[in-house]
Amino acid sequence: MSPTPLLRARDLGRKFRRRWALSGCHLDVPAGRITGLVGPNGAGKTTLLSLAAGLLTPTSGTIEVCGGRPGSRPADVGFVAQNTPVYGRLTVAEHLELGARLNAGWDMALATERIARLGLRPGQRAGSLSGGGRAQLALTLALAKRPRVLILDEPVASLDPLARHDFLRELKDATERWDLSVLHSSHLVSDVELLCDYLIVLVASRVRVAGDVRELLATHHLVESPAPAGAHVVSAGPGTTLVRADAPPPGTVGTVGLEQLVLAYLEAHR
Numbered sequence: 001m002s003p004t005p006l007l008r009a010r011d012l013g014r015k016f017r018r019r020w021a022l023s024g025c026h027l028d029v030p031a032g033r034i035t036g037l038v039g040p041n042g043a044g045k046t047t048l049l050s051l052a053a054g055l056l057t058p059t060s061g062t063i064e065v066c067g068g069r070p071g072s073r074p075a076d077v078g079f080v081a082q083n084t085p086v087y088g089r090l091t092v093a094e095h096l097e098l099g100a101r102l103n104a105g106w107d108m109a110l111a112t113e114r115i116a117r118l119g120l121r122p123g124q125r126a127g128s129l130s131g132g133g134r135a136q137l138a139l140t141l142a143l144a145k146r147p148r149v150l151i152l153d154e155p156v157a158s159l160d161p162l163a164r165h166d167f168l169r170e171l172k173d174a175t176e177r178w179d180l181s182v183l184h185s186s187h188l189v190s191d192v193e194l195l196c197d198y199l200i201v202l203v204a205s206r207v208r209v210a211g212d213v214r215e216l217l218a219t220h221h222l223v224e225s226p227a228p229a230g231a232h233v234v235s236a237g238p239g240t241t242l243v244r245a246d247a248p249p250p251g252t253v254g255t256v257g258l259e260q261l262v263l264a265y266l267e268a269h270r
């Protein structure tokens with residue numbers, strides 16, 4: 001029997017007034033993987049992740065996280081929203097105390113060590129932290145819950161390149177040590193490449209491609225245009241065409257990188 005997926009959505013939709021932010025979304029996110037969710041602005045990623053975190057309820061369809069209703073087991077899921085919200089009037093230390101009070105599995109040693117390493121002063125009010133500092137605090141709160149699943153909506157957008165790199169490395173390390181499943185939305189394919197072993201490209205509520213990153217790279221090839229008859233064309237350009245095939249077809253001119261692969265799917269569904 002296959003393991004319970006991290007997330008399973010069937011015909012999932014969410015409407016705001018008369019407008020669908022997400023509709024007819026059919027998606028499986030595997031457990032035990034670090035999944036990168038990539039898509040253009042307005043694809044519905046934040047809506048999907050907010051539904052997964054139990055912050056929104058579906059207008060149609062169903063969604064399960066770890067086999068249950070989103071939000072039904074809050075200790076299992078660490079969620080960092082896009083704007084990495086914190087309580088502006090509370091200090092860094094008060095955030096950690098609140099985390100300890102609200103979460104049975106709270107890892108105070110992890111939280112204090114991380115805060116010290118990042119140079120955040122325990123007595124500083126969160127409202128006076130830089131954008132990067134607030135993001136790091138929000139990420140610390142999510143990690144110190146020691147959840148089974150981490151859902152991150154572009155958490156590193158406000159971090160400088162070095163802080164971003166450090167965070168991604170730390171996250172990767174945590175997933176290996178604690179058997180943590182991650183669903184990470186990002187516009188930066190380079191970050192996805194560094195961190196993730198599973199990729200989902202979502203455009204207009206639909207999964208356009210999903211799979212193990214290494215497998216996807218091994219089964220996409222750049223061929224001379226026009227592609228051989230019958231080829232599964234992802235995106236055709238004047239010089240080269242990206243095709244999906246188990247083995248390199250005749251006319252293959254090169255391998256494909258993750259950025260190129262993602263761009264081809266985005267381009268094809270623009």
Ligand SMILES: Nc1ncnc2c1ncn2[C@@H]1O[C@H](COP(=O)(O)OP(=O)(O)OP(=O)(O)O)[C@@H](O)[C@H]1O
Pocket residue numbers: 016019020021022039040041042043044045046047048
């Ligand atoms: N609270 C809301 N009220 C009205 N419309 C909304 C709301 N939230 C999202 N939408 C709309 O739903 C669509 C999907 O938005 P969503 O934020 O989920 O996309 P996204 O893929 O996360 O985009 P981005 O990459 O820009 O963050 C957009 O057209 C957006 O304007």
